[in-house]
Amino acid sequence: MLPEAATFDDLADRFRWTVPDRYSIAVDVCDRHCRGADSGKAAAIIEELADGTIRRHSFADLRRASSRLANALAGRGVKAGDRVAVLLGQQWETAVAHVAAWRLGAISVPLFTLFGLDALSYRLADSGARALVTDAAQAERIDGLLPDLPDLATIVCLGAGSSDVSDSGQRLVSWDAVLAAASEDHTPVDTAADDPAIIIYTSGTTGKPKGALHAHRVLLGHLPGVELPQRLFPKPGDLFWTPADWAWIGGLIDVLLPSLHHGVPVLAHRGAKFDPEEAFALMARHRVRNVFLPPTALKMLRQVPDPGRFGCDLRSVGSGGETLGAGLLDWGRDALGVTINEFYGQTECNLIVSNCADLFPVRPGSMGRPVPGHTVAVIDPETGAPVAAGALGPIAVRRPDPVMFLGYWNNPEATAAKFVGDWLLTGDTGRMDEDGYVWFVGRDDDVITSAGYRIGPGEVEDCLLKHPAVAMVAVVGVPDPDRTEIVKAFVVPVEGAVEGHGGEAALTRALQDFAKAHHAAHAYPRRIAFVDSLPMTTTGKIVRRDLRARG
Numbered sequence: 136m137l138p139e140a141a142t143f144d145d146l147a148d149r150f151r152w153t154v155p156d157r158y159s160i161a162v163d164v165c166d167r168h169c170r171g172a173d174s175g176k177a178a179a180i181i182e183e184l185a186d187g188t189i190r191r192h193s194f195a196d197l198r199r200a201s202s203r204l205a206n207a208l209a210g211r212g213v214k215a216g217d218r219v220a221v222l223l224g225q226q227w228e229t230a231v232a233h234v235a236a237w238r239l240g241a242i243s244v245p246l247f248t249l250f251g252l253d254a255l256s257y258r259l260a261d262s263g264a265r266a267l268v269t270d271a272a273q274a275e276r277i278d279g280l281l282p283d284l285p286d287l288a289t290i291v292c293l294g295a296g297s298s299d300v301s302d303s304g305q306r307l308v309s310w311d312a313v314l315a316a317a318s319e320d321h322t323p324v325d326t327a328a329d330d331p332a333i334i335i336y337t338s339g340t341t342g343k344p345k346g347a348l349h350a351h352r353v354l355l356g357h358l359p360g361v362e363l364p365q366r367l368f369p370k371p372g373d374l375f376w377t378p379a380d381w382a383w384i385g386g387l388i389d390v391l392l393p394s395l396h397h398g399v400p401v402l403a404h405r406g407a408k409f410d411p412e413e414a415f416a417l418m419a420r421h422r423v424r425n426v427f428l429p430p431t432a433l434k435m436l437r438q439v440p441d442p443g444r445f446g447c448d449l450r451s452v453g454s455g456g457e458t459l460g461a462g463l464l465d466w467g468r469d470a471l472g473v474t475i476n477e478f479y480g481q482t483e484c485n486l487i488v489s490n491c492a493d494l495f496p497v498r499p500g501s502m503g504r505p506v507p508g509h510t511v512a513v514i515d516p517e518t519g520a521p522v523a524a525g526a527l528g529p530i531a532v533r534r535p536d537p538v539m540f541l542g543y544w545n546n547p548e549a550t551a552a553k554f555v556g557d558w559l560l561t562g563d564t565g566r567m568d569e570d571g572y573v574w575f576v577g578r579d580d581d582v583i584t585s586a587g588y589r590i591g592p593g594e595v596e597d598c599l600l601k602h603p604a605v606a607m608v609a610v611v612g613v614p615d616p617d618r619t620e621i622v623k624a625f626v627v628p629v630e631g632a633v634e635g636h637g638g639e640a641a642l643t644r645a646l647q648d649f650a651k652a653h654h655a656a657h658a659y660p661r662r663i664a665f666v667d668s669l670p671m672t673t674t675g676k677i678v679r680r681d682l683r684a685r686g
Contacts, residue, residue: 486538
């Protein structure tokens with residue numbers, strides 16, 4: 136989408152949005168590549184399984200599989216506007232499921248496989264998901280949730296044979312069986328660019344997670360912010376990979392969908408745990424040219440001795456979620472052979488600021504300059520007026536903007552609170568210098584940034600309060616050299632609970648295991664301190680800054 140230009144200023148001056156009135160992500164990333172002489176033979180997804188098996192899938196394969204699944208879902212009552220949840224990892228079937236939902240005009244809901252049962256139950260219930268695409272292991276995990284999910288009429292399950300689809304509610308069906316029985320002919324629903332396409336849940340400081348509802352145009356809105364940090368992506372020979380899970384906006388809409396839009400193959404592989412040496416070997420093995428690496432992954436890669444021995448040949452590296460320092464940038468030039476381009480955004484309005492060392496100097500500590508097409512400013516929160524260069528204030532984005540969300544699902548109050556006039560508040564404080572570089576200063580809220588994940592303390596607190604040993608709890612982020620922050624819980628235990636569990640160490644392990652099982656394995660408290668009381672305001676609110684000061 137970005138025009139050819141010799142300088143950034145020229146590029147920004149020449150940029151114009153091209154968002155048609157009628158637009159479907161499914162057609163864009165799939166069907167349009169299956170027309171003409173090539174007929175979709177080009178590689179779309181190259182998948183390396185855990186056992187080393189390589190599966191190659193073309194755009195024609197994606198059209199056939201997504202058409203079959205769309206027909207199968209339609210046959211079970213799924214229609215335009217219904218929600219289709221996708222609880223799978225970084226794999227071929229994840230892409231098929233999302234495209235199938237969009238073919239129907241339905242709204243996909245990506246879900247992270249490391250979510251605990253409470254987190255899954257809330258998101259499935261809040262979205263009113265009518266169908267779920269998952270695998271046998273996840274289906275077994277959520278079996279006990281089904282009585283509380285009356286809207287969930289169909290579960291399409293990978294790895295389920297004919298003997299496994301006879302549950303009393305007749306909700307569970309086999310992926311292989313339904314695809315085999317369905318036609319591979321399907322005409323996608325004619326959707327408007329502003330029609331809803333996806334709900335991505337984002338954590339906040341208080342209350343339940345909010346579902347950011349995006350329109351089909353969100354993919355087009357992402358393109359400039361993908362192309363700029365990835366050195367004017369795409370170029371001949373490009374192949375994209377990220378260790379970020381496709382359940383998050385960083386994996387799904389920063390990597391997978393823009394690549395498919397441009398006809399660039401995507402590598403699908405995500406280990407159970409990030410292994411930096413295996414990551415280097417994987418990128419070399421598949422000749423990966425473009426990567427999105429969260430800062431925590433970069434810090435782990437930096438610890439690998441002599442990375443040149445793997446033979447990686449990267450053309451571009453983008454990173455976002457935390458500010459990169461000069462040391463990490465220097466390491467990237469030495470070890471990876473490229474300047475790491477940092478970018479910035481959030482689930483509600485993503486990839487709006489970026490660096491691009493090919494077009495302007497990277498200033499260590501800065502997130503970059505506003506991506507062409509997006510009006511970004513540091514504003515006065517009362518008046519909405521941009522402040523003077525160098526002054527602190529909320530970082531904001533002006534609407535309308537094709538990458539901006541439609542609103543929070545079933546939460547108009549939270550949607551309204553996100554705006555000051557036509558400015559969307561990111562929730563971050565920063566400054567903009569005289570040259571237009573944006574500098575992150577701090578968050579306006581208590582969201583914890585850990586290993587690239589944004590973790591809302593309220594959800595973790597709600598989970599821990601369900602444990603019978605916990606009387607009160609407050610959760611904060613504390614600094615960590617590798618993860619930026621880690622989750623720390625300050626727990627007021629029920630009288631006798633510590634002794635009853637065999638001491639603080641044993642109770643700590645019990646609470647950590649409880650949080651992993653019921654909330655999320657990536658968001659459990661890595662540290663727990665047992666206290667007699669919590670600092671509170673006169674109105675009964677927890678003073679988290681006092682807890683953060685304790686470290």
